[in-house]
Amino acid sequence: CGVFGVVGVADAANFIALGLHALQHRGQEAGGIVTYDAEAGFQSARRFGYVRDNFTSQKVMETLPGEIGIGHVRYSTAGSKGNTAIRDVQPFFGEFSMGGAAIAHNGNITNADALRRELIDRGSIFQSSSDSECIIHLMARSLQRNIPERMKDALRRVEGAFSVVAMTRTKLVGVRDPRGVRPLVLGKVGENGYALSSETCALDIIGAEFVREIEPGEMVVISEGQVVSSKPFEQMASRFCIFEHVYFSRPDSILGGRSVYETRRQIGVELAREAPVEADLVCPVPDSGTPAAIGFSHESGIPYGMGIIRNQYMGRTFIEPSEQIRNMGVRLKLNVNRALIRGKRIILVDDSVVRGTTSQKIKDMLLDAGAAEVHFRIASPPTMWPCFYGVDTPDRDKLLAAHMSIEQMRAHLGVDSLQFITLDGLYRAAGVAEGRDATAPRYCDACFSGEYPVVPTDMIAKGFKL
Ligand code: 5GP
Ligand code: SF4
Ligand code: MG
Numbered sequence: 508c509g510v511f512g513v514v515g516v517a518d519a520a521n522f523i524a525l526g527l528h529a530l531q532h533r534g535q536e537a538g539g540i541v542t543y544d545a546e547a548g549f550q551s552a553r554r555f556g557y558v559r560d561n562f563t564s565q566k567v568m569e570t571l572p573g574e575i576g577i578g579h580v581r582y583s584t585a586g587s588k589g590n591t592a593i594r595d596v597q598p599f600f601g602e603f604s605m606g607g608a609a610i611a612h613n614g615n616i617t618n619a620d621a622l623r624r625e626l627i628d629r630g631s632i633f634q635s636s637s638d639s640e641c642i643i644h645l646m647a648r649s650l651q652r653n654i655p656e657r658m659k660d661a662l663r664r665v666e667g668a669f670s671v672v673a674m675t676r677t678k679l680v681g682v683r684d685p686r687g688v689r690p691l692v693l694g695k696v697g698e699n700g701y702a703l704s705s706e707t708c709a710l711d712i713i714g715a716e717f718v719r720e721i722e723p724g725e726m727v728v729i730s731e732g733q734v735v736s737s738k739p740f741e742q743m744a745s746r747f748c749i750f751e752h753v754y755f756s757r758p759d760s761i762l763g764g765r766s767v768y769e770t771r772r773q774i775g776v777e778l779a780r781e782a783p784v785e786a787d788l789v790c791p792v793p794d795s796g797t798p799a800a801i802g803f804s805h806e807s808g809i810p811y812g813m814g815i816i817r818n819q820y821m822g823r824t825f826i827e828p829s830e831q832i833r834n835m836g837v838r839l840k841l842n843v844n845r846a847l848i849r850g851k852r853i854i855l856v857d858d859s860v861v862r863g864t865t866s867q868k869i870k871d872m873l874l875d876a877g878a879a880e881v882h883f884r885i886a887s888p889p890t891m892w893p894c895f896y897g898v899d900t901p902d903r904d905k906l907l908a909a910h911m912s913i914e915q916m917r918a919h920l921g922v923d924s925l926q927f928i929t930l931d932g933l934y935r936a937a938g939v940a941e942g943r944d945a946t947a948p949r950y951c952d953a954c955f956s957g958e959y960p961v962v963p964t965d966m967i968a969k970g971f972k973l
Contacts, residue, residue, distance in 0.1 A: 508597075508613040508897070509533035510691070511709055512577035512672040514679035514729055515700035520571035522713050523578040524562035526702065529709035531558055532757055533613070534582035537596040538562065541609040543676050544573035549607045553596040577674045579611035584899045595635045601643040608646070608654045608675050612639035613705055614668030614689045615897040620965040622664065641665065655680055655728045659739040667961050668748075668896035670721075672703045678730040679703060682739075686746040686960055687723025688896050688951055690762055694718055699732040706760040717761070723747075746960040749950035750898055752937050753887045754795055754858045765938050768798050773936035774886045774928055775802025775856065782926030783807060784854060784882045788847070790814030792857040792869055799886040800856035807854075814848050814855075815841050815869065837868040849877035859887045860916065860927075861900065863907040867920050883920065885927040888955040889913065895963040900954055930955060 509530030513522045523540050538561060539553035550571050554561035558580065561567060579597035598609040616622070619638030622645070627633065631644040645661030646654070654675045662669065668688035673680040681703040683691050694702040694715035702715045710717050721727055723745040728735045748755070751762055758768035778799065789811050791800035804811035818840055853873055860866050870881050889908030893900045903909045907916055917925035930952060931942035939949050953959045963971060 508582055508611075509580040509705045509709075510577070510611040510613045510670060510672040510703070511579075511705065512611070512674060512679050512681070512703045513696060513700060513713075514575040514674075514702075515732060516574055516696050518572075519574050519576040520562075520568055522696065522702065523576050524558060524568070525712050526704055526709040527562065527578045527580050528558040529712040529757075530580055530705050533705060533755065534580035536583060536591050537581040537593070538579060539581075539596050539598055539611075540571055540576060540578040541598045541600060541674065542571040542573035542576035543607075543674065545676075547572050549600065549609065549676075551598065551600060551609070553593055553598075555591070555593070555596070575674055575677070575679060577609055577611050577672045577679070579613075582899065584615050584894075584897055592635070595637045597637070597639060599635070599637075599640055599643050601647060603647065603654065603657070605653060606676055608643075608673060610639070610642055610658075610671055610673040612642065613670045613691075613897060614684065615895055616641060616665050616669065617667035617895050617961055617966070618665070618964040619667075620968065642669075642671070654678070655726065658682065659726065659737075663740065666964060670705065678728050680726065680728050681721050682726045683721050683723050685724040685740040685743040686951070688746060688748050688960075690747070690751060690756065690760075691721040692717060692719070693721060693727065693734070701729045701732075701734065703727075703729075706756055706762075708757045708760045711759070720763070744947060746948070746951040748896065748898070749933065749937060749952045750887070750894070750954060753933070755898060758798055763938070770937050771798030771886065772802035772805075774933060775799035775804070776806040777802075777932035777936050778856070778884050778886065778926070778928050779803045779806035781929060781932050782884060784884075784924055784926075786852040786854045786880065786882055788812045788814060788851050789854045789856060790848075792855060792865075793817040793841070795858040796856040796886060799858070799884075800854075803854065803856055803884060809854065812844075812847050814844050814853060814873070816844050817841055837865050838872075841869065841872070843872045843876040845876040848873060850879055852880040852882070853878045854882045854884055855922075856884050856886065858885070859890055860885055860907055860920075861890050862905050863916065863920060870920055870922050880923045882924045883917075883922045883926070885925070888927050888930050888933060888952075889916075890954050892954050892957045892959075894954045895959070895966055896951065896953075896961065898954070 511526035649657040649660035694710035
């Protein structure tokens, strides 16, 4: 998901709509905005579909007055997968004795089922199936006298990954979980305004100046042009999601002081060193494989070409929740550039192999178009484990790499060769020159290594085996 908030600007909702539009790649199912204005009070609009289709009409935007607000774009991971109800669309709102508050959450709470059971037993009435709603109910039970303190109480009970943006009538609040699994950045807007955003690309669109990242385990409370920082959690080693670098974030964003584009290009360089092959053309699977293919081509000296063309009007395939839509999606979204491919040995670069369905179809399209050979190079290690921290990977039984060796996958996909970047290579590309330190990895890489930095409590209760 993507979260965005702004305070201290006229017509906050317009900034939020633009910010969410720039974060649309993080969630395409639904979006919502909450604002506060002294006269109108708290107002909200929550809609299915793209930001541009919902939050551009004057009719909707004029219902969201105020100089403070937050927003969310949703992609379902936990909770109601695929059949999102409007009541699952964030931001969530709560009325407390000291006033209202709204929250928007990116990540996934790994003890949400346990918390929900406990809260329901003690009288909470849940409105949605979302894990994030726990935060509001935990805040309601806190005895603290102001909302940021109640948020601290609530979030100290929450396990897993969370980057949260929240608001009261006058304060904008941002928090990251103690491991900082999901991103969150602070920007300055105009004279007195501040913005919080999942990624820097959403600061660029509103002309905000990037100030800094919210640190793992940090809470910032922003009001009247002042940013007050605190560290409410037990200090822990940070474990930022390495898959944000590989795929999830936009290439024009800066994560942990690193350009996402540059990391992806460097992944291609590492891949070309680790897994060279003789060929005529390096082609990305657009758009996710593009920077890595550029790096691979540069390092290997093999020309780069657009062998596959993407229809810009389709969304990301993996973000479409149903398997059927996802299967159709490949051809709706991608087509082979026949004139370029015919007779050539192709190095095909993609970000990941998950179920293997996309990869197989692309390979078929390349062979149909007369490719002489297809060599598949993957910009991440084999995806062997599901993510429980906010990226929608399927269950283990659907993950190709959980059941097959690389050679078996090669045969299954029907390609001439198949190589994945190593975890060490990926760490080097992501700025850790010495590679992955197995005793204290810098990033979360559980979907590749099976080493989960946060115990997935709910999943273990459901029978998941580490
Ligand atoms: P697959 O191998 O599953 O057919 O598709 C892999 C390609 O689709 C990659 O380009 C990746 O970007 C995208 N993809 C499809 N489904 C998922 C998913 O569930 N999780 C992730 N991380 N990527 C996916
Ligand atoms: Fe990111 Fe993978 Fe960790 Fe999930 S399991 S947070 S996708 S690195
Ligand atoms: Mg892709």
